[in-house]
Amino acid sequence: MDFAYSAEQEALRREVRQFIKENVTPELADEANPESDVERPRGQGPMAAALYKKIYDRGWLGITYPKEYGGQGGDRLTQYIVEEEFTRAGINITLGGSGAPAIMAAGTEEQKQYYIPRLIKREVSFCLGFTEPHAGADLANLRCSAVRDGDDYVINGQKMYTSAAHMSTHIYLMARTDRNAPKHEGISIFLFPMDTPGITVRPLWTIQNNPTAPVGTTYGNSRTNETFFDDVRIHKSCLLGEENKGWRVGSMGLNLDRVGASRYLISVRRDEDIVNWVKNNRFDGYSPAENPAIRDKIAEMWIEAQVCRLMTMRSMSIVERGGKFTYEGSAEKVWAPEHGVRVTEAITQMLGPYTTLLRTSAHAIEDGVFAHNVMGSFQSGINHGSVQVMRDQVARRGLELPSSRRPKKVEAK
């Protein structure tokens, strides 16, 4: 049992912090953040490009990927530490979702050599084409089809909530390749450029769209998209893994996306914010920090945040030992998002009407971060496996409770 980082890891953290202090100006963090301007391509403003180059040069992008593919061959804990610090500073240094791990696990040598170094250098970015209008929690119900035609596949269908589709170079798509196979056995994964003819991206604005949320507020973005595929013809080499074996590849990627620094931080950073705010601010004659009922609630939330942190540490420890989760990742994905909602709602009652004020408003507290969180914090309990599905998994995988007489349990987005 060891609850501390090693001296080396602590040194790394200091190094990252120093780097951020020197390089991440408020303007730059703002530019680099995809939520700060819904129309600007993700992290491709000139300041951001220069920053990412610097981060890359320090060896902090793609840390866990093998050196032969442009990574650092480092461990997940190192990545966690670096990612945590950058996430707190509003800079996303992940490779953007579950595409890269899926390629490493299931891709051909050619695919690995093409995609991984480019993802790390941010020359390539994926949007996720999984969800459809009738396939959300029940993702395997998807209908978007890929039909083999000679050396090509022809794609037709619609994807929902393809966040960042308008500023990604490629899509990581799940489609049905066999209509006659059982639900989970006729699905395949494809990787191809977003400028392939026949793709139409239409914006879907979320309730956070006006004005845009401050950096790292919630999982909710101000813009997402629906994407239409109309006879989109791609070469068969775009297939990732085997045909009709895409379900497992896709699920594996999603599982990896349920743990880690940014998901942990999104749920607990409001705990830090509220403590730091109340200890340094007051409303004229009134200081919420002096109200013992509010203090009690702050402490209660803080304890929960620590549990979120420790569950994340537990997941990291399991990964570091090369072990596998039975339920621990799912537990983290219940506890942290639900805590995120609880702390958000607790803050509304600590700061009252100030919590209604958005970013651009006079008197908004902390750039309106708490208000934006009210609108978006519940999203974290829905995305990437709802808390209901996660609890099912804790119960069935972790505790081995029997399935009820319902259609077979499936891995769901």
Next chain:
Amino acid sequence: MDFAYSAEQEALRREVRQFIKENVTPELADEANPESDVERPRGQGPMAAALYKKIYDRGWLGITYPKEYGGQGGDRLTQYIVEEEFTRAGINITLGGSGAPAIMAAGTEEQKQYYIPRLIKREVSFCLGFTEPHAGADLANLRCSAVRDGDDYVINGQKMYTSAAHMSTHIYLMARTDRNAPKHEGISIFLFPMDTPGITVRPLWTIQNNPTAPVGTTYGNSRTNETFFDDVRIHKSCLLGEENKGWRVGSMGLNLDRVGASRYLISVRRDEDIVNWVKNNRFDGYSPAENPAIRDKIAEMWIEAQVCRLMTMRSMSIVERGGKFTYEGSAEKVWAPEHGVRVTEAITQMLGPYTTLLRTSAHAIEDGVFAHNVMGSFQSGINHGSVQVMRDQVARRGLELPSSRRPKKVEAK
């Protein structure tokens, strides 16, 4: 909309209070309470018998029953008011469960004339023979059998948690009369004396058994029983309602037992107790009443208690108008028991180690009522329809949400 009692009702309440003040001494309340001495027959000590005679003479027993059966022909609200005051004083003036309403609804004229006046005068009392070792929440799964033999039925089987069986004159029993019929359609109800040959009552001691709990602590009793039926022969006139139609009769009685003064009070009286205790007591230099975090929690609990009260008022209003519940009774049976647990557990943290002390201990607070409640409060969420089943009913009956693909929903104890 009218949230007040009428002048007449208020006058009645004052009258009952005055009666209690004059007649209910602590010794008597103690004697009358079945929990105060596990071996003494229920409410049949000499003081209690005299008290019940007086209450009967005032017309406060069997208020809602027709005059021709020894009742008062009064309304449920009047009954509620009287019952609330007596319950608070630790005196049970109900007819003891769901037997009497079931007889009124389904009994023959002869059964009504025999049982109702005697129940009101407390010459007859029922214990409830429903639950079995393998039929709890899923009550319709019961196995205890009643086989017709000439003019008799012969009963064999076992009943669990037959509380008060050792001090009741009769049993209100649910048994299977047709093994081949579907689960719910082969069940009948029988009423017969507990001194019928072949009945064996064995005590089951609960976790509240030593020492016994103070008056009205929780639904948990210090003693319950298991009751065995070994070729118990009863006359066919003991059948209540039609043969094989007992499920509906039994459920109806249980439904009525889910609302009312004593169930409401059991869940909220700790709210009154804790407020009255903290406002009048302190621990040397420390007064919990001066701790704003504790005050905040007390207020939170108080609000919930008011919701329990208002839900009860709503049920009474529906009944008074001759209406039927869709989900309101079930809602009350979720909200009140769960509140009862919340307030109980909140109090453990307000009074700390004092809440571990039982009735007979030095330094016990309020006769150890809070400690006893810790052990028993959750019982109220299990008895007479668990909160899970009640929530199912709110969702399915009240909100008309569809059943899942499981065996058909049933009315469960």
Next chain:
Amino acid sequence: MDVLLNDDENLIVDSAREFLTGECSTKLVREMEADALGYSRELWAKVAELGWQGMCMPEKVGGSDMPLVYLGLVLREAGRALAPIPLHSTAVATLAVARDGTAAQQEKYLPDVVAGKSVWTWAFTERDPRFVPEAVQMSATARGDNYALDGVKLFVDNFPQADYCVVVARTTAGSKGAQGLSLFIVDAKSKGISQKPLITLAKDKQSEVTFQDVLVPKANIIGAAGEGWPIVERMLDRGTALLCAQMVGAARKDIEMAIEYAKFRTAFGQPIGSFQSVQHTCADMQMWVDGGELLTFEALWKIDQGLPASVEVSQAKAFCNEKCEAAVRNSQSIHGGIGFMMEFDLQLWFRRVSAWTMRMGTSFEHRARIAHALIDIPGEVTLGRPLPAAA
């Protein structure tokens, strides 16, 4: 004792709901979010014809002198429909005039209110967001026949569209707490007033209003100068209870949408509403809104009876703050991604209910008020009986 609606009350509800179903589409609600004044002048005129603004106004000014419970039912329906009209702020301000103003004030101002010709609001909060007398710093200095008002008010509802604003200020220089406070009827277009919009997640109209040497005639004081606090308390209690009514109306509609959605949206081969976890969540949502509604109308009813009702008001608001928020947030969760989209209507309710939970007193404030009444006043408490002494 009958906590259900009687025939008259049902009539009020049915007619209001029928009217709003016809006249208040979500299209209108969305248009008014983008409107400069944020409300439909047409709808405002129509509800005046129905008598909403005059519902609780005295008969002598053209009102119907109905109980506050009726207005609560109308605001519940207005909340249900998210009706873009300044009815709540107008009611809060004008009820203070109707209940505690002089005959002259009532005759001068209220007929226009009843006729739907004027919009009112009220201004209490400054920097300190609590609804306690200490939070009022604004000064009102006597100068001849006038008082000069100086200070900044925050979170003033509907100010840009208001004709009049009931403002709480200190007429006694150097006074503390509940002493020395007065309420003024202020012409919202007075010289020296400027406003800055606050941008809220509800997309409604909230303002920072600055008063610089604003002259208000002494005749415009409601009640006696310096003795305004009890009037303010009554105004806030009425306003808080009416806000709760609006909130439970909106929350009710919001959860109905989620329950309906759960019936037809399928996943894993069956409606999501057939999963026990969704069923239980829906059951909880129903019970939360029911609880908020019962608490709210008991509070309004007690005000109507002239009984002490501060505790009841605080009960309703503290509960609605937490449970209505939980209810509408669960509606969002049941809807999944679609509920998060602007083009889908659910969010219209979610954003407003959320904002209302943060106004007119936090749960902490209201619970402190309840605890004070329960604990600090001697005597034994019993649920369902009046507290030992008025809180």
Next chain:
Amino acid sequence: MDVLLNDDENLIVDSAREFLTGECSTKLVREMEADALGYSRELWAKVAELGWQGMCMPEKVGGSDMPLVYLGLVLREAGRALAPIPLHSTAVATLAVARDGTAAQQEKYLPDVVAGKSVWTWAFTERDPRFVPEAVQMSATARGDNYALDGVKLFVDNFPQADYCVVVARTTAGSKGAQGLSLFIVDAKSKGISQKPLITLAKDKQSEVTFQDVLVPKANIIGAAGEGWPIVERMLDRGTALLCAQMVGAARKDIEMAIEYAKFRTAFGQPIGSFQSVQHTCADMQMWVDGGELLTFEALWKIDQGLPASVEVSQAKAFCNEKCEAAVRNSQSIHGGIGFMMEFDLQLWFRRVSAWTMRMGTSFEHRARIAHALIDIPGEVTLGRPLPAAA
């Protein structure tokens, strides 16, 4: 950073569990509930052979000088088995001697402790149940080579069976708060001591202990006279963290029983554990106990490292108080009626875990301590980093 058990730690756990599985049946637990001294002398001797009492004692007195985390793991197992031995009270008291006592005290008392020949306890609480210095009123008056102790201690654990008791008293007459407090090693059989049993729902041994002119040699003070508070704080922090370890061990076993029960108990034609509401409840129970365990062992680990750990201890206790109680209460509910029966074993765990949630600091106390560290000490807080200054 690796929060999982390492090989040595797993060995400790496995051997303790194996031992207790063989030696500590629920039959023994039940017998000891009725026993006059409430503990098994045989088991106490056997665990001494395993070295439990000496686990964190210095080597010079025969101990193993192992980290507190190891003792935490053993107490977790003792909690899991409800082992009827006075290990917790002995550890709390003797660790104070081992960490802050003089060499002479250690040599005099600790070898017997390590050998399992003495039982210890400690006495802090009086009428005021809070773990704050103000709660201590007991006076210790210097008289020659002795102090005379006068006062009444409450909730003293295992007093009837104790040989020695570490007592906190005021050596400076008239002192307030943290000033003037001292810890004494008191022979539990000293003249002037009387005890009265307190009857608890855990059926364990708690006492009211009255001290009337009890003479204790000056040599028995732990630390410097009048400067005992920091020693007391460390003793309480260790004791609280160890109590949490015992609690999560018991709660874990308790929920395992419920999860197993849910797998075989059927209703409506299927195991109750296949209903989503039961599944989700079980999932919550698992996560609660996991959370309590992680918080607890982080606290113990930090104490071992000599790092400030008061906040971590309070985090663990406040969380365990609420979540372990919720966990075992849900176990009861899943079991239905049978869990409420004395003859069924589940209640043995339920009653003890419940009692432990009420001892060594309420959630309110511990959260106030956390809030103080977070809010009152200047500097920016960041989760996972040490607080700005030692709390």
